[in-house]
Amino acid sequence: MQDDDLRASDNVDDRRGSGGGVSGGAVGGLGIGAIVVLSLIGWATGIDPRTLINGAEVITGSQNQASSAPATPGREGAPTDKVGAFVARVLGETEDVWSQVLPQQMGKQYEKPVLVLYSGATRSGCGAAQSAMGPFYCPLDHKLYLDTSFFGDMQTKLGGGGEFPEAYVIAHEVGHHVQNLIGLLPKVEQAEQKADQRGANALSVKTELMADCLAGVWAYHMNQRHQNIDANDIKQAVATASAIGDDRLQQQAGRGSVVPDSFTHGSAAQRVQWLSTGLQTGQVKSCDTFAN
Numbered sequence: 001m002q003d004d005d006l007r008a009s010d011n012v013d014d015r016r017g018s019g020g021g022v023s024g025g026a027v028g029g030l031g032i033g034a035i036v037v038l039s040l041i042g043w044a045t046g047i048d049p050r051t052l053i054n055g056a057e058v059i060t061g062s063q064n065q066a067s068s069a070p071a072t073p074g075r076e077g078a079p080t081d082k083v084g085a086f087v088a089r090v091l092g093e094t095e096d097v098w099s100q101v102l103p104q105q106m107g108k109q110y111e112k113p114v115l116v117l118y119s120g121a122t123r124s125g126c127g128a129a130q131s132a133m134g135p136f137y138c139p140l141d142h143k144l145y146l147d148t149s150f151f152g153d154m155q156t157k158l159g160g161g162g163e164f165p166e167a168y169v170i171a172h173e174v175g176h177h178v179q180n181l182i183g184l185l186p187k188v189e190q191a192e193q194k195a196d197q198r199g200a201n202a203l204s205v206k207t208e209l210m211a212d213c214l215a216g217v218w219a220y221h222m223n224q225r226h227q228n229i230d231a232n233d234i235k236q237a238v239a240t241a242s243a244i245g246d247d248r249l250q251q252q253a254g255r256g257s258v259v260p261d262s263f264t265h266g267s268a269a270q271r272v273q274w275l276s277t278g279l280q281t282g283q284v285k286s287c288d289t290f291a292n
């Protein structure tokens with residue numbers, strides 16, 4: 001994937017190297033290292049790391065504490081280091097594409113979200129953020145949270161990686177922001193509250209698969225504008241879509257504590273299918289995972 005042509009966004013809140021937003025880097029007695037290890041075990045075994053973490057009863061206390069404190073803003077504007085600049089360019093391209101596509105296809109104005117880059121831990125409007133949670137979108141503060149060490153994990157632990165898969169991960173989180181802007185996330189949340197666990201999980205899976213498809217829609221339009229991805233990029237992204245389990249969509253109920261959106265995720269085949277649908281059509285309406 002060629003990213004030279006992409007406009008770097010200034011909507012980056014760079015909190016890396018600011019010591020993290022959670023005191024001492026320890027979370028409720030378990031260090032960040034332990035959380036990361038639990039997370040990697042989760043990936044390796046297919047067990048949701050949050051189950052392991054919650055099983056260890058780590059999260060709740062520190063999160064309540066963390067959410068009552070204000071977030072520490074970092075450096076604003078596009079970072080200049082390699083990975084930071086790449087993230088800013090991908091974010092800029094999501095802004096440029098969705099600012100056109102959302103009004104055209106959905107009759108909605110696009111509001112640009114802030115992307116928070118952090119290392120280790122920070123605070124979000126949905127509670128404490130830790131790198132082990134993976135990239136996520138907080139619908140309460142309309143911000144994306146990304147610890148770029150996740151890109152390293154993609155390469156070493158998930159058998160994936162590469163620029164386009166990394167861009168796809170960001171675009172998936174932006175997809176959740178689009179879902180929020182079109183009013184889908186609040187509806188899903190209401191429906192989940194009425195549903196039983198199984199029904200709620202099914203709704204979460206549909207939400208995730210739609211975000212994959214929206215990432216594909218974005219990539220379609222980026223490629224129309226820049227002709228900057230090729231078959232190998234798509235192959236890598238498909239491999240990543242298969243490898244990444246669920247991600248960390250934060251929800252209204254998560255104010256003050258990070259509440260997992262589900263303990264299931266779409267199958268690898270489903271994720272690949274919906275990413276491909278978006279990539280082929282470039283149409284938001286083709287991403288209706290809630291139909292039938």
Ligand SMILES: [Zn+2]
Pocket residue numbers: 172173176208211247248249
């Ligand atoms: Zn997601």
